[in-house]
Amino acid sequence: MLLIWTWVAAETVPVHAFPTPCIDPRFPVIHHGWILGCNRRGLVAESYNPQTYRTTQLPAGYEYVGLGGAVQLGADGSFSLTTKTLDKKERILEAVNAPPAGNENIWVYTTDEAVFYKEGRQAQSVQARPKGWYPPALWGERIVWVENDGVGGETLWLWDLETTRPLMPSSSPQRHPIASGLWLGWVEEEKIWLGNFQLNEKRVIDAKAVDRLALHNEKACWSQWGEDDIDIHCSDGFVLKREKHQLWPSLWGNKLVFQEDGRLMMYQFEG
Amino acid sequence: MYRILSVVVLLWAVVFLVFNENPVPPLDVMRQIIWVWSGTFVCVASLMGLGKLTAWGFRSDRIRWDIAMVTGLGSAAVLLLVIVLAGWWSGFTIGALLLLGLACLFVPTVIEWPQIDSYAWILITGTACWTMLDALAPCVDTDALYYHLALAKQISIRGSLIGGFLEPNGSRPMMLHLLYSLSYTLVGEQSPAVLHWLLSLSLLVSVTERSKGGIWAVLFLVSSWSFIQEMGIVSNNLPAAFALFLVFICVEEKKYRFAVVLAFVALSIKLTVIGVLAGIWVFCVSTVKIRMWILVATLLLFSVWPLRNVWDGLHPLFPYMGWDEPFQYVEKYGMGRRIKDMLLLPWNVMMHATPNTHIFQGKLNPIVFVAVFFTFALHKRWIALVCFSLFFWAMGPQWIRHLLMVLPILGYMFARTMVSAPMELRGAVFVCILFGLPGNWGPLLARWSEAWTVVSGQVPREEFQEEHIPGFQALHWADRKLPKDAVLDLFYVWGGSVLNRPYRLSSVEDHIPVRSWIRKHGDDSIDKLNTEFLIVGKPAISYKKYSFLSKEVYEKEFEAPIAKLEELLLKQSVLVYTAKGYRVYRVKKSVDN
Numbered sequence: 001m002l003l004i005w006t007w008v009a010a011e012t013v014p015v016h017a018f019p020t021p022c023i024d025p026r027f028p029v030i031h032h033g034w035i036l037g038c039n040r041r042g043l044v045a046e047s048y049n050p051q052t053y054r055t056t057q058l059p060a061g062y063e064y065v066g067l068g069g070a071v072q073l074g075a076d077g078s079f080s081l082t083t084k085t086l087d088k089k090e091r092i093l094e095a096v097n098a099p100p101a102g103n104e105n106i107w108v109y110t111t112d113e114a115v116f117y118k119e120g121r122q123a124q125s126v127q128a129r130p131k132g133w134y135p136p137a138l139w140g141e142r143i144v145w146v147e148n149d150g151v152g153g154e155t156l157w158l159w160d161l162e163t164t165r166p167l168m169p170s171s172s173p174q175r176h177p178i179a180s181g182l183w184l185g186w187v188e189e190e191k192i193w194l195g196n197f198q199l200n201e202k203r204v205i206d207a208k209a210v211d212r213l214a215l216h217n218e219k220a221c222w223s224q225w226g227e228d229d230i231d232i233h234c235s236d237g238f239v240l241k242r243e244k245h246q247l248w249p250s251l252w253g254n255k256l257v258f259q260e261d262g263r264l265m266m267y268q269f270e271g
Numbered sequence: 272m273y274r275i276l277s278v279v280v281l282l283w284a285v286v287f288l289v290f291n292e293n294p295v296p297p298l299d300v301m302r303q304i305i306w307v308w309s310g311t312f313v314c315v316a317s318l319m320g321l322g323k324l325t326a327w328g329f330r331s332d333r334i335r336w337d338i339a340m341v342t343g344l345g346s347a348a349v350l351l352l353v354i355v356l357a358g359w360w361s362g363f364t365i366g367a368l369l370l371l372g373l374a375c376l377f378v379p380t381v382i383e384w385p386q387i388d389s390y391a392w393i394l395i396t397g398t399a400c401w402t403m404l405d406a407l408a409p410c411v412d413t414d415a416l417y418y419h420l421a422l423a424k425q426i427s428i429r430g431s432l433i434g435g436f437l438e439p440n441g442s443r444p445m446m447l448h449l450l451y452s453l454s455y456t457l458v459g460e461q462s463p464a465v466l467h468w469l470l471s472l473s474l475l476v477s478v479t480e481r482s483k484g485g486i487w488a489v490l491f492l493v494s495s496w497s498f499i500q501e502m503g504i505v506s507n508n509l510p511a512a513f514a515l516f517l518v519f520i521c522v523e524e525k526k527y528r529f530a531v532v533l534a535f536v537a538l539s540i541k542l543t544v545i546g547v548l549a550g551i552w553v554f555c556v557s558t559v560k561i562r563m564w565i566l567v568a569t570l571l572l573f574s575v576w577p578l579r580n581v582w583d584g585l586h587p588l589f590p591y592m593g594w595d596e597p598f599q600y601v602e603k604y605g606m607g608r609r610i611k612d613m614l615l616l617p618w619n620v621m622m623h624a625t626p627n628t629h630i631f632q633g634k635l636n637p638i639v640f641v642a643v644f645f646t647f648a649l650h651k652r653w654i655a656l657v658c659f660s661l662f663f664w665a666m667g668p669q670w671i672r673h674l675l676m677v678l679p680i681l682g683y684m685f686a687r688t689m690v691s692a693p694m695e696l697r698g699a700v701f702v703c704i705l706f707g708l709p710g711n712w713g714p715l716l717a718r719w720s721e722a723w724t725v726v727s728g729q730v731p732r733e734e735f736q737e738e739h740i741p742g743f744q745a746l747h748w749a750d751r752k753l754p755k756d757a758v759l760d761l762f763y764v765w766g767g768s769v770l771n772r773p774y775r776l777s778s779v780e781d782h783i784p785v786r787s788w789i790r791k792h793g794d795d796s797i798d799k800l801n802t803e804f805l806i807v808g809k810p811a812i813s814y815k816k817y818s819f820l821s822k823e824v825y826e827k828e829f830e831a832p833i834a835k836l837e838e839l840l841l842k843q844s845v846l847v848y849t850a851k852g853y854r855v856y857r858v859k860k861s862v863d864n
Contacts, residue, residue, distance in 0.1 A: 023852045042852070063851065112751075131752060133848040152754045152803055152857060154847070173857070175845070189859075210841055230841065245841065 012242065015257070015264040017048040017055065024064045026099075026212065028264050029250040030257040031067045034081045037264065047071075047081050050255065050266060056081055066092075066109065066135065068102025078107070089121055097132030101179070108136045108143045115145055115159055126159050137179035140197060144177045144184060156186060168193070176212040185215045187222070194220055194235065205235060214251035221249045221256060232258060232267075240267055296727040303461075304407060304726075310458030311465040314450075317372025318343035321350075323382060324375040329528050333381045337477040338521070338529055340470075341514050344450060345536035347372060351449040352575070360430035365453050385480045394489045395475050398499065399468075401719055405503025406468040407461060408722035409732050411739035413765050415464075415505040417777055421768035423451035423463050423505075429773055434583055437775040439590035439784050442583070444576040446539035447507050463505045471502040474513040478679045481520055484686025487700075491642060491682040494704045496626050496711040497633035497671045498678060500718075508675045511541035515548065516679040519656075522555045531565055535572035542591065546663030547656075547677045554655040590779065594787055596828055599780045602819040605669035606630060616665055624671060626714050629816070633671025634714075636707035638700065639678070642685035649684055657681060740766045742808050744850035752848075753804055753855075760800050762836060763808035764853065775800075781829075782810055789832035796835065797843050797858060805844060805856045807836070 018028050018037030027044050028037035034056070039045040043061025048054070058065070059076055066072025070080045070087065078090035092100060092109055094116065100109035107118045110130035117124050129148045130136070136145035144167055147157040153173035157166055167174070172189035179185075185194045187209045194203040196218070209222040210230055221234040223246055230245040240246060242260065249258040254269040289298075296304070319336070322343030326334035334342075347368065354364050410420050418440050425433050425441070426448065433441035451463035479488045493499045501509050514537035521530035537544045556562045577587035586593025606612055606619045621640050624631035646657050660677040667673055689697065725735040736743045746769040749759055761767060761777040762785045776784050789796045797805070810833060817825050840846075844856035 024849055025846070025854075026849075131847075132748065148752055150754065152757055173845070175847070211846060225842065247841075 012240070012265050012267045015048070015050065015266050017046075018264050021259075021262060025248060025259075027064065028257065028259075029067070029248075030252040030255055030266075031071075031250070032081065033252055033255070035257055035264075035266075036065065036067075036071065056084055059086060064099045066100030066102065066107065068100070068107055068138075069104035072100045072102065072107055072109075074100075090118075092116075092118070097130060099135040101135045101138050103138055106138060108138045108145075110136050110145050115143055115164075117143060117159075117161060124161070126164055128157065128159075128164065134175055134177065137177040137184060139179040139184045140182065142197070144179070144186075146175055146177065149173075176209075178213050178215045180215045181217050183215060183218050185213050185220050187213050192220060192222060192235070194218065203235070207233060211248055214249040214256070216251040216253065219251065221251050223247050223249060223258070232256065238269070295729075300726070300728040307407070307458055307461045307465055311454055311462050311469065313373070314369065314454050314458070314462070314466060315340070315469050316376065317369045318347055318450075319382065320372040320375030320378070321346040323378045323380045325532065327378045327380045331380060333383055335383050336385055337473060337480075337513075338517055338533070339382050340473055341517055341536055342529065342532050343372065344470075344510075344514075345446065345532055345539070347453070348446040348449045348536075348539070351453060352445070355426065355430070355432055355449065358431065360426070362456060365456055369453070369457065385476050387476065387480045388485050391479045391486050391489055394486055394493070395472065395479070398475065398489070398493050398502070399472055401715075402468060402471070402499060402502035404719045404722040404726055405500075406464040407503075407726045409725065409736050410460075410464060410505055410768065411736065412504040412506070416740060416768045417765040417779065419448065419451065419505040419507060420455075420460075420463055421777070422448045423455045424460075424768055424771070425773065426452040427456040428771070432579075434580070434589075435585065436784065436788065438777075440777075440779055442580055442585060442589045444539040444542065444573075446536065447510055451505065464503060467505050467510065468503050470513060471509040474509055474516065474679060477513065478516060478682050478686070482683045482686035482690075484683075484690050487689040488682045488686035490701075490704055491636075491638055491685050492678065494636035494638060494707055494711060495634065495678070496714065497635060497675060499712075500626070500715055501672070501675065507541045508672050511537050511544050512675050512677075512679050514540060515544045515551075515676055516683070518548065519551050519555065519680050519683075522551055525557070527556075527561060527565060531568040531572070534565070534569045538569070538573050539576065541676075542588075543667070543673050544676050546667075547660045547680070550656040550659035550663070554652040554659065590783075594783055595790070596783070596787070598783060599668060600817065600819070601668045603668070603781075603816055604629060604632070613665060616669070620669070620671070631669060631671050633674075634711050635671055635674070636704060636711050638685075638704045638707060639681070641700065641703060642681050645688045646681070646684045648688055653684055657684070736769070740769060742766050742806070742851070742853035743769055745806055745848060745853035745855055746770055748848050748850065749804065749806055749855050757803050760802045760805050761808070762805060763810040763833075764806050765808070775802075778808075782812075785836075786828060786832040789835050790828075793835065794839070797839050803858055805840070805858065807840065807854045807856065809852045 015035060020038055020040050020042060022028060022038035022044060023042035028035050034047040034049050036044055036047050039061050041061055043063060044065050045058050045061040047056045058079055062073060070078040072078050074092050077086050077088040079086050090107060094111050096109045097112050098110050100107050102108060105119060109116050113127060114125040115128045115130060131146045131148040131154055134146040136143050141161060143159045144156055146154045149155045154175045155166055156174040156177055157164055170188060175187050177186040182196045182198050183194060190206065190208050192205040192207045192209060192213060207222060207224055209224060211223055214221045219235055221232055223230050224233045230247060232240040232246045232249050244261045247259045249256055256267040258265055319339050322339030323334060325342045325346050350368055354360055410416065422441055432445060435442060454462035454466045475489055475492060482488045514533050518530050518533045518537060521533060534548055537548060552562060552565060556565060580587050580589045591598050602608060606623060617640060620631055621637060624634050626634050643657060646654050664674055724730040725732055742764050743766060746766050750770050750772060759774045761774055763778060763782055765778050767774055767777040792799045812829050814825055840856055844858045846854055847857050848855040
């Protein structure tokens with residue numbers, strides 16, 4: 001019985017709550033156990049909890065939203081999925097060029113000329129040339145973002161609220177930084193980097209990620225070309241191999257959400 | 272006394288404009304408007320000078336202002352063609368050409384200026400004020416974005432002509448676009464629209480003056496959405512119609528040398544004029560000998576464009592021909608092509624045409640239908656010309672903007688009949704025009720009101736463009752963030768003129784350049800481009816629009832290239848930006864999948 005339950009739990013299932021693809025291919029995404037998906041116009045407007053089957057409407061539709069302790073809606077403020085309340089204190093009025101990122105009470109975001117660190121109403125910033133589109137990562141109290149390298153590629157920079165510097169100089173483009181707890185991950189041309197600043201631990205995985213990196217604590221997953229199509233690979237050696245392409249993975253706890261042939265799918269890891 | 276009073280009133284107006292607390296538009300916007308206007312007026316004055324020179328070359332001691340303008344346009348474009356082919360394109364050389372045109376204003380040939388009644392002037396001035404808003408607002412018209420303004424910018428940026436399978440729009444006859452490029456280079460991005468607006472207003476004045484029909488020609492033309500909406504955007508329909516109208520006038524006045532030059536200009540602006548031109552040639556030219564002379568002389572002048580294509584290794588009539596599929600599926604437009612549909616076409620085009628659908632792509636005032644019957648009271652050759660032109664139009668894609676070629680001629684004939692029409696008929700015609708106005712002007716009132724918000728500086732230009740140009744954010748981002756020397760390739764994207772750098776592919780009729788490229792090169796489509804960055808749009812393609820094709824043909828020609836491109840993008844490139852469904856990719860340097 002337990003074996004059957006484990007097999008059922010590990011099955012990939014379609015998520016019917018969001019039949020319409022989003023304008024921004026990075027959505028839908030799973031965050032704090034909620035899947036943020038789109039309305040018929042392709043705008044992020046609703047969240048769905050696959051465990052409780054509850055849905056929550058966002059105040060409006062957005063091309064993209066920021067992910068942190070709550071959902072960052074720019075000039076509208078931040079929206080808590082659990083309490084369904086809008087916090088206008090956390091409004092971001094600058095012209096952001098990428099989705100903000102954050103944790104319980106801090107938001108970090110980028111504009112074309114600066115990187116911002118905002119705690120409550122207080123914000124501080126540093127001049128930079130963020131490339132935009134890629135959300136910055138809040139890694140402890142450090143901010144990592146994609147800087148325009150001026151020659152068509154991307155370089156990761158770090159701001160520890162005192163100084164800014166390249167995170168790890170490289171001749172290859174560095175993109176899709178993502179932080180989860182103490183871990184930071186990003187994609188390079190043919191590598192995936194994972195780093196923990198407290199343990200001073202670094203892992204490099206040889207992989208050619210197709211799109212972005214999904215990260216939950218030390219576990220990372222990404223899409224990668226197999227023999228015939230694109231499958232999802234994870235840093236613990238797990239491979240989700242199915243027909244057609246599996247793209248744009250996002251990870252939260254033991255749930256992996258991804259897009260397959262225009263449909264939203266979810267895979268639940270065992271345990 | 273009155274003179275002093277006039278000066279005082281004018282001074283007071285200037286004082287108000289400068290010192291009132293909330294000047295609308297603000298002073299910096301006004302400075303820009305004044306610069307664009309004055310610069311473009313100088314360009315037009317230079318064209319008039321070159322027109323005088325042409326008349327002087329033809330040993331004419333007098334030339335009508337409209338003929339001077341359009342022949343000057345032709346002369347300037349030919350000189351620009353020489354400059355660009357010789358590789359001499361620069362601000363200095365085209366500035367010198369401008370000065371040459373201005374110097375030619377001193378040629379002894381006399382220009383005869385327009386003389387029309389004051390009511391017509393008032394109507395034309397009113398039209399000018401409304402349509403000016405389109406000309407001064409940022410360009411958002413699709414045809415201007417991928418074709419008219421885009422080519423002007425590309426010629427100016429590269430200092431050379433463009434063309435071939437990767438840039439098929441540039442292989443069309445480029446007469447008007449060379450002039451747009453001149454005004455863009457010397458005056459700025461808004462100048463081609465203002466130049467087009469001036470040419471369109473000139474067409475209005477010309478038809479009004481030539482018809483001697485007072486306000487009727489103006490009312491006839493501006494009451495149709497398709498005519499008035501074109502006036503302030505960058506396009507080639509009305510300049511081509513202007514040249515064609517003057518061909519008709521010159522043939523009627525038996526000024527055949529000018530008719531040849533003007534026919535060359537009309538054909539070199541837009542090949543669609545060929546139907547009406549053939550009608551004028553067959554029905555209005557008096558003798559076979561003159562007909563042959565006109566035909567040979569016009570074709571000889573026009574041959575410069577097909578020869579250029581042959582030199583480039585293309586079909587002489589590329590991009591209209593020379594693809595591995597039809598350039599245009601005419602069945603996609605209109606409301607059917609069976610005999611019954613053709614018989615119902617006049618009704619359908621009047622009743623079912625709307626500005627925002629693909630069916631007829633425009634809207635006409637009901638008076639146009641009436642005007643066709645009014646020609647029956649005129650010369651037989653004119654009846655034949657109108658019927659032939661309408662028949663030719665019906666055989667094409669049935670776009671109302673193609674009807675604009677014959678509309679000024681029809682307006683001329685209509686106004687001529689109205690001069691002697693009894694009062695009851697005039698009243699009925701006026702009511703007919705009036706009843707057609709809500710459907711024709713209604714959609715424009717909202718557009719002009721929105722244009723005013725941006726012209727007056729209340730709404731930033733970028734915000735306006737972002738709202739109205741599909742893919743603007745992605746194009747603008749790529750223009751600012753990607754290396755300055757990187758050439759971009761545009762797949763299923765129309766808004767090329769947003770870019771201030773060279774680009775390739777983009778789109779024309781049914782995205783034929785990209786579909787053809789992908790079908791031809793298959794798995795090597797991205798490799799063969801040897802490109803660094805791609806911008807990919809959202810092709811709005813569905814079988815509903817192509818139900819006249821078999822499912823297999825549709826899948827092969829439309830769906831398969833899209834699927835192939837998506838597959839190649841996943842293998843060979845990295846997504847670096849998206850906005851509103853438009854995507855920017857960087858092509859991977861090493862691909863081994």
